[in-house]
Amino acid sequence: MKNAKKWGRLVLMAGSGLVYGCQPETDTTRPEITSVTVDGLIGENHLVHAGEAMQVSLDLRDNENLRQVKINVHPADDGHTHGSGSGAVTQPNVGTWTYSNIIDLEGTHAITQLSLNVPVNIAGEWHLEVMAIDASGNEAIEKVVNLEVDNPALPVISVITNPTSNTEPLMILASNPVLSLNVAVTDASGVDSLFVQTTNAVDEVVFSQSLDATDAVEFTSGNIEMTFPSVGLYNVQVRALDVNGFENLWVRQVEVQ
Amino acid sequence: MKKILGICCSLWWGQLDAQNSDTTGVLDSDSLHPLEHLVISDSWIGTTDRKSSIDVTLINPEDWRSNRALSFAQSLTFLPGVSAQNTGVGIARPVIRGMSGQRIVVIERNVKQEGQQWGSDHGLELDMFTVDAVEVLKGAVGLMYGGDAIGGAIRILSPRWSTGKWDSRLQVLGSDNNQERSIGFSHQQKWKGKKGGYVQRVFVAIQTKKSSDYRLPADSFTYLNRTLPLNQGVLNNTAIDEQSALCLWEMIHGYRQLHHLTFQYRWFDQNSGLFPGLVGIPTLASVTSDGNFRNIGMPNAHVNHHKWILQAEGRWGNVSHALELALQINNRIEKSIPHQGPYQILDGGDEALSLDLRDVQGRYTVSHIHWEASQFEVGTSFQKQWNSRGGFEFLIPDFQKNATGTWVIWNRPLIKHSGQWNGGMRWDYASYQMKGLSQWISNNGADMLWQPAIGVNKMFQGISGSVGQSISTSNDWHWKWHVGRTLRVPQASELFVNGVHHGTFRHEQGDQNLTTERGWQWDGMAIKTHQDWVMKCSPFVQYYNSYIYLSPQATFSYLPDGGQLYAYVQHPVWMAGGECSLDKHWLPQLHSDVSVEYIYNYNTATTLPLPFTPPLQLKWGSTYTHQWSSRWEWNCQFQVRYVAAKNRVDRNEQSTTDYSLLHGGMSLEYHGKDERWSCLWTLNARNLTNVKYMNNLSNYRVLQLPEQGRWIQIGIEFKWHGQK
Numbered sequence: 001m002k003n004a005k006k007w008g009r010l011v012l013m014a015g016s017g018l019v020y021g022c023q024p025e026t027d028t029t030r031p032e033i034t035s036v037t038v039d040g041l042i043g044e045n046h047l048v049h050a051g052e053a054m055q056v057s058l059d060l061r062d063n064e065n066l067r068q069v070k071i072n073v074h075p076a077d078d079g080h081t082h083g084s085g086s087g088a089v090t091q092p093n094v095g096t097w098t099y100s101n102i103i104d105l106e107g108t109h110a111i112t113q114l115s116l117n118v119p120v121n122i123a124g125e126w127h128l129e130v131m132a133i134d135a136s137g138n139e140a141i142e143k144v145v146n147l148e149v150d151n152p153a154l155p156v157i158s159v160i161t162n163p164t165s166n167t168e169p170l171m172i173l174a175s176n177p178v179l180s181l182n183v184a185v186t187d188a189s190g191v192d193s194l195f196v197q198t199t200n201a202v203d204e205v206v207f208s209q210s211l212d213a214t215d216a217v218e219f220t221s222g223n224i225e226m227t228f229p230s231v232g233l234y235n236v237q238v239r240a241l242d243v244n245g246f247e248n249l250w251v252r253q254v255e256v257q
Numbered sequence: 258m259k260k261i262l263g264i265c266c267s268l269w270w271g272q273l274d275a276q277n278s279d280t281t282g283v284l285d286s287d288s289l290h291p292l293e294h295l296v297i298s299d300s301w302i303g304t305t306d307r308k309s310s311i312d313v314t315l316i317n318p319e320d321w322r323s324n325r326a327l328s329f330a331q332s333l334t335f336l337p338g339v340s341a342q343n344t345g346v347g348i349a350r351p352v353i354r355g356m357s358g359q360r361i362v363v364i365e366r367n368v369k370q371e372g373q374q375w376g377s378d379h380g381l382e383l384d385m386f387t388v389d390a391v392e393v394l395k396g397a398v399g400l401m402y403g404g405d406a407i408g409g410a411i412r413i414l415s416p417r418w419s420t421g422k423w424d425s426r427l428q429v430l431g432s433d434n435n436q437e438r439s440i441g442f443s444h445q446q447k448w449k450g451k452k453g454g455y456v457q458r459v460f461v462a463i464q465t466k467k468s469s470d471y472r473l474p475a476d477s478f479t480y481l482n483r484t485l486p487l488n489q490g491v492l493n494n495t496a497i498d499e500q501s502a503l504c505l506w507e508m509i510h511g512y513r514q515l516h517h518l519t520f521q522y523r524w525f526d527q528n529s530g531l532f533p534g535l536v537g538i539p540t541l542a543s544v545t546s547d548g549n550f551r552n553i554g555m556p557n558a559h560v561n562h563h564k565w566i567l568q569a570e571g572r573w574g575n576v577s578h579a580l581e582l583a584l585q586i587n588n589r590i591e592k593s594i595p596h597q598g599p600y601q602i603l604d605g606g607d608e609a610l611s612l613d614l615r616d617v618q619g620r621y622t623v624s625h626i627h628w629e630a631s632q633f634e635v636g637t638s639f640q641k642q643w644n645s646r647g648g649f650e651f652l653i654p655d656f657q658k659n660a661t662g663t664w665v666i667w668n669r670p671l672i673k674h675s676g677q678w679n680g681g682m683r684w685d686y687a688s689y690q691m692k693g694l695s696q697w698i699s700n701n702g703a704d705m706l707w708q709p710a711i712g713v714n715k716m717f718q719g720i721s722g723s724v725g726q727s728i729s730t731s732n733d734w735h736w737k738w739h740v741g742r743t744l745r746v747p748q749a750s751e752l753f754v755n756g757v758h759h760g761t762f763r764h765e766q767g768d769q770n771l772t773t774e775r776g777w778q779w780d781g782m783a784i785k786t787h788q789d790w791v792m793k794c795s796p797f798v799q800y801y802n803s804y805i806y807l808s809p810q811a812t813f814s815y816l817p818d819g820g821q822l823y824a825y826v827q828h829p830v831w832m833a834g835g836e837c838s839l840d841k842h843w844l845p846q847l848h849s850d851v852s853v854e855y856i857y858n859y860n861t862a863t864t865l866p867l868p869f870t871p872p873l874q875l876k877w878g879s880t881y882t883h884q885w886s887s888r889w890e891w892n893c894q895f896q897v898r899y900v901a902a903k904n905r906v907d908r909n910e911q912s913t914t915d916y917s918l919l920h921g922g923m924s925l926e927y928h929g930k931d932e933r934w935s936c937l938w939t940l941n942a943r944n945l946t947n948v949k950y951m952n953n954l955s956n957y958r959v960l961q962l963p964e965q966g967r968w969i970q971i972g973i974e975f976k977w978h979g980q981k
Contacts (some may be wrong), residue, residue: 026863026864026865028865028908067811068811068812068813070813101813102813102815131820131821133811133812133813134811134822135807135811136811136908137809137810137811137821137908137909138908138909139809139820139821139909171880211458
């Protein structure tokens, strides 16, 4: 009897630790971004043109009530992905383009349309990111589409290196640490100038040269020769500016071994 | 092994051994030893406070050493009901029964450790070398330490007294994975007064620790919905450089009446790299290693903490008086490159966030006031804080806080059984004076005045109380229960925070309209002892009318590097659960312990659980100790920890799958002639099977980053003792 009392006390204490509650239904269902359309097309990759307006249409749904959608445009040339894709970096973007907008929504279904102006002086890869929240605070799985910005108004840069290499970075032997560049730039409105700059791993300039292109539609630099001071990783940049102020960029990494 | 069931007032780290010739008869004073431990077995399961209805677990230096982990908080996680909230490796804060930060206080000499503990990524400014032993108090201990202790308290115990005239200790540790190297040295010198009237000591300990970028079993991470690769699993720029020191002068005078005077200074300095992928918008360039794993580049966080404590205790007649005065200076500076984006702070410089906290505390108690069979303690405390901010980011504003509390605690022996009634009431008052802030930012190229904080004054006050029993119904059963009405004053961050907190990866927003957090708590405990085993069960039930927590909102942050907005809200919440432990001695040299812990919580407003709730855990460990001779002693131990899947989660919180971890350790100790010196070799290993797992309490879980893999630490420790 004595033991039963003791164990009974223990069970009572443990039992009182349990909480029973009726759990009414709560909305934990995420809203859904059904589709993201760019210029009337659905897909992961889109080609858009600098200086033109891009028409974006978003289709969103929720089981109860939508609240907000956030649209964001950010550069994609840094190697990041959004869960899929290679994230490989080829050439850095020309110019900057950022856009962020939060739009209020309501109802179980919403179609949001917006027109985004693509800046005139950019080219490269961007992401259009769409996020949504419902009235309960549930967050949708985001949707991201790739935007390739084409810009025929920018100067076109073509570079021939010596030594040549398809590898990244371009390898040069320390016994002969010399790189030659032959740059050709074409621009319908005329090329204003050309600028070549090489920096080391800590961003110190080890070579730079400016050339006046005299507003020529086609301009060739001739042989530009640079000698690297020591082994290490370098960044070689060629920038071409046209008479309208549009700029294009060519970048190559060089490793001296 | 014969168990000892009795009163062991002398368990205060050999203090009586040290002074039994000069202060015997007065050193068993409760004022020096606020918790008298009922020792049932020689493991931590069998320790509690026989007089208090609070559940207290004592971790002695041996347990502390053999469970050494990467941080102070992680070293406590072998205890049931205790977890750690990690931010990477080496930075963690303790979690007791699912509560942490503003609900758990760390107490040293009755002084609350005060830093920027509101940030769940901010670690505890304490190292492991200068801490000798700790006590973990579970449940509501707000009566003693104020509302900030409604989840429990961790009490740092004073370093044990030297048994001789002096002793010294040198410890060198090294670990793989993050290449941690540490060296610590301590020395104490003891003097006895004439006729044994007093004894005093000086204790000095210093430690330095460095670790490199650490590796994870992962090849990518995701932040702000962007996935980036991790080269060889290395988290770039996560090296840590840490120094700490403890200086202590202590005098006990017991010729006629006991007087105890202590002056202590503690210093902690930590410079840690912050993984660049988590600050601002992550880019591949920022997370690529610079090839140097030991350097601390940008971004980084520097924490500097100073703590001075003056403690005086004395007994006149039957009444004890105690006074504690403390000053703490906590400085946290985070540096990073200003973020690019549509919104940009126009101030230059690389100081992203500077938080400078000055804290002054005082506490005066009068105890052992007898009235008939009852005994009373009355006390009052005050606290004054000044917080100033700087940098181009904003999280919490400049503010001043004034707080005071007055309490009375009552104890009365039971009539029928051996045991005590405990109870008490406390009145707390706190006020904030917050300064507003306006800052110019560039919004898509246009200058804009941004006002993240407006100036406001807030005041809170209220009464809390509790009552409980501690009963020994027989030689082998001991019971406790404790019920309390709790009150917690909202912290400055809960009221005023507004900005992207990079440590938690979200825009956090306070609410100035929050009221005090009120609740009811019931804790129970039962200990059953047997010839060679001891069992302990500690259930609890809690209800909060107005529980404050960070909740996801139905709105996005307007800041470029902020996703969904998280705001502090108050909801009614139920919590229940408990811990059960069993300790069995198979042989005199071999014992095992097994424990299970579970927490259930329920937010009645959302009908969902609270975020960051620890899952069900089972812990099983065994220790084998063998003494070859009077000189050689060998110890081997392991612990298996099973953590259940966590699928019952808050809104937008990610679930985690179950996992099992194996930890182990060995030590070998050699005692020199006449016990004048000893040498101890240790080997500690965690996650021996290199399991890749997600910890639902880790801040990095939201980045899809697993916890650290296998971690092995070796150490050697020399001790020298002076003559008795």
